[in-house]
Amino acid sequence: MFLALREMRHSKARYLLIMVIMLLVSFLVLFVTGLARGLAYANISAVENMPANYFVVQGDADQTFRRSQLTDTELQNVRSVVGDNNASSLAMQMSTVTANDADVKADITFFAVDMNGLLAPKVAEGDKITNETNGKVLVDRDLEQSGIKLGSIIRDQATGMEFTVAGFVEDSSYSHTPVVISTIRIGKL
Known part of the structure; x- marks a missing residue:
């Protein structure tokens, strides 16, 4: 121990550089960890913020939501359990929408949920929609940066359907795209 302390006193610059390198490596690990957590949250925040503890997907869907299509019978079996x-x-x-008043294209993910069920989102601004609401959707607040506002009409490029923005939700993205939430009734069209 005596020799180690003596060596450190004798070579102050060398040991100071080693400490600086260790601090920089620690900062790099902290920075990369924060970046990875932020990217992971942007990838699946819409699902992560849902009040569900478990999700049921088809066995051959490789645990991927987009590949899973449960039938009404399978859903009834889950409900019975x-x-x-x-x-x-x-x-x-997943789709692309355009806004009439914003003149912008945005990649989005449509989520169709039962507005009376446990997956119904909390509205941060604007009006809630119900299962009986026609042509209105809730959108993630990130679309506001694209010029979409309450009352904006967005058009799905794949189907040509038009929707009016009734409200905004917070922290709702899937696969790094903002989520547009509609009712199950619209989702079945």
Whole structure:
């Protein structure tokens, strides 16, 4: 121990550089970890913020939501196990929308949910929509940066359907795209 302390006193610059390198490596690890967590959250925040504990997908879907398509019989089997109030369907489709008043194209993910079920989102601004609401959707607040605002009309490029933005939700992205939430009734069209 005496020799180590003596060596450190004798070669102050060398040991100071080693300490600086260790601090920089620690900062790099902290920075990369924060970046990875942020990217992971942007990838799946819409699903992560849902109040569901479990998601049921088809066995041959490789645990991927987009590949899974449960039939009504399979959904009824799940409901018989967990109870009607504890199971809700979720449909999703990636698409591109344009806004009439913003003159912008945005890649989005449509989520169709039962607005009376446990997956119904909390509205941060604007009006809630119900299962009986026609032609209105809730959108992630990130689309506001693209010029989309309450009352904007967005058009799905794949189907040509037009929707009016009724409200905004917070932290709702999937696969690094903002989520547009509609009712299950629209999702089945």
